[in-house]
Amino acid sequence: MKRHLLFAALACAGGASAAPTVDDATVLATLDRAMQKAVVDRDPAAFADFLTDDYVLVVSNSRMVDKAAVVAEIDAADGVMTVNDSHDLHIRVHGDTAMVIADLHQVGRNGDTPFDYWVRYTDTWIRTRDGWKCLSGHATRLAR
Secondary structure, eight states, rough: OOHHHHHHHHHOOSOOSSSSSOOHHHHHHHHHHHHHHHHHTOOHHHHHHHHEEEEEEEOTTTOEEEEEEEHHHOOOOEEEEEEEEEEEEEEEEETTTTEEEEEEEEEETTTTEEEEEEEEEEEEEETTTEEEEEEEEEEEEEEE
């Protein structure tokens, strides 16, 4: 994972660099996959680094969840995520703002209850002096 994050950090960094230029959509796809991997790896610090301080997630039941609550769920004792894979990414970049729209397959358990479901999400990313950061997300359960 550190290799992915290093690649993403180099790609996002501005200024003079020996690293090859990578287009924003490729950078955002790399960041998205690394962010999903941080969930499976139960790495709240890595996950938090992808988010702005004022990040908010809106879930299917309309509940809004702030950054602290989302990050706290990453390594909660009663839950385990074994699969958290994004599919069919659609990335739109407009200047310093981008949207990543994709389907996410999630498999794991909450306590003793297993789950296996899909969600469609829309993440809004902004370019900051530290690279791309996720400002907000919206996730809706899919019937599959």
